[in-house]
Amino acid sequence: MVRSRSSALTSLRDGQTEPRSQHVVVIGSLAWSLVNFRLDLMRRMVAQGHRVTAIAPDFDDDVRARLACHGIDCRQVRMNRTGLNPLTDLRSLAQLVRTLRALKPDCVLSYTMKPIVYGSLAAQIAGVPTRFAMFTGLGYAFSEPRPTGRRRLVRGIVVALHRVALRKITGAFCYNAQERRDIRDFKLIPSATRLTDVPGSGVDTARFTPKTAAPGSQIRFLFVGRLLRSKGLVVLADATRRLRNRGHAFTLSVLGPMDTNPDAITAAELDAWQRGDVLQYLGETRDVAPYLAATDVFVLPTMLREGVPRTILEAMASGLPVITTDAPGCGETIEDGVSGLVVPAGDADALAAGMERFLTTPELVTQMGEAARERVCARNDVELINARLLVAMGLERPEGRDPKTHNDPRLESAA
Numbered sequence: 001m002v003r004s005r006s007s008a009l010t011s012l013r014d015g016q017t018e019p020r021s022q023h024v025v026v027i028g029s030l031a032w033s034l035v036n037f038r039l040d041l042m043r044r045m046v047a048q049g050h051r052v053t054a055i056a057p058d059f060d061d062d063v064r065a066r067l068a069c070h071g072i073d074c075r076q077v078r079m080n081r082t083g084l085n086p087l088t089d090l091r092s093l094a095q096l097v098r099t100l101r102a103l104k105p106d107c108v109l110s111y112t113m114k115p116i117v118y119g120s121l122a123a124q125i126a127g128v129p130t131r132f133a134m135f136t137g138l139g140y141a142f143s144e145p146r147p148t149g150r151r152r153l154v155r156g157i158v159v160a161l162h163r164v165a166l167r168k169i170t171g172a173f174c175y176n177a178q179e180r181r182d183i184r185d186f187k188l189i190p191s192a193t194r195l196t197d198v199p200g201s202g203v204d205t206a207r208f209t210p211k212t213a214a215p216g217s218q219i220r221f222l223f224v225g226r227l228l229r230s231k232g233l234v235v236l237a238d239a240t241r242r243l244r245n246r247g248h249a250f251t252l253s254v255l256g257p258m259d260t261n262p263d264a265i266t267a268a269e270l271d272a273w274q275r276g277d278v279l280q281y282l283g284e285t286r287d288v289a290p291y292l293a294a295t296d297v298f299v300l301p302t303m304l305r306e307g308v309p310r311t312i313l314e315a316m317a318s319g320l321p322v323i324t325t326d327a328p329g330c331g332e333t334i335e336d337g338v339s340g341l342v343v344p345a346g347d348a349d350a351l352a353a354g355m356e357r358f359l360t361t362p363e364l365v366t367q368m369g370e371a372a373r374e375r376v377c378a379r380n381d382v383e384l385i386n387a388r389l390l391v392a393m394g395l396e397r398p399e400g401r402d403p404k405t406h407n408d409p410r411l412e413s414a415a
Helices: 008-014 031-036 039-047 061-068 086-103 113-125 149-165 177-185 233-245 267-275 289-293 310-317 348-360 363-379 382-392
Strands: 023-027 051-056 072-076 107-111 130-135 171-174 194-197 219-224 250-255 297-300 322-325 340-343
Touching (some): 023 039, 023 086, 023 113, 031 051, 039 051, 039 382, 113 130, 113 149, 171 177, 171 382, 177 194, 219 289, 219 310, 297 310, 297 348, 310 322, 310 363, 322 348, 340 348
Parallel strands (some): 023 107, 107 130, 130 171, 219 250, 219 297, 297 322
């Protein structure tokens, strides 16, 4: 039997009462992302007096320990974050329903595609009173305006799944204007459901601080992300070769995990790039701060729809100028020509020209880096973002927001 919806949201909007303590479940497709992207949000929930349980398919001892020390419980549920195998997904749905029925939460927040679809549907079946979906990037199925073949089929399936799973969703969040348009145009949520804009997951501007040293004799470029073609790594390699052929001396480092995705860069390609002095591969890490501190310019030449890339926010908070593309969620994160440069996605010539600007005019590194830091502190600080989320979810009083968020037109939501 479905429990009656909590009155916390109504009371909160009237500004008359404190929100009652609730049990909140946060569902992600990777356990580490709960620490890397959602820990500050969950910590704020706990600080507001709420009980928090995190659900993911792959908890390890490190993640469990990190969450536990902040009073956050864990539940492991099988989930394949890629692919559309109906039997596997139905098993995940069934396990999610059983888990939520046992936990009896008041509120569920799901993010990324599989948790949004199956977590939201499971929460509805289990009778969870309030259910929120956070669209952090629509990804593969929506990366082409007029898809054909398999991509068109995948989009049709994804749209249908969202419409079924989210037909009674309480509210949703999205990261950029293109995501908002597609969510509405494809009717992924009901037209009457509130869709709130938030500029990404936010960044801890106290943890990522600007370096004080000016650039050295060679400009240092850094890419951070999964090693995928769609992240623009082949384009970046081509741009780098062109600059080296022009006689420019600089370093390009790549930091991030290899991937099993068909779109992944192969070990042979990566080895060839390193042997050819195109780039140096630094492996992967769970702490990017030291690498950003040792960098002059951050480069993300992605061709994907990224939502709002956390890597860009962390680079900006570290006082680095950013070169990125006009892919949705990327170009609008920086101010072109002020805090970085925006180039057309997939254009190696334009990317090389952007990198060359910093090579020939190194004072731009400090100038744009300072502007990047100022912009991200004003728009994307994690406390600002998380206050916005908790108020929208009825988990925090509006007056509890950071004063910077009050009546900020950049953070206003639209129906």
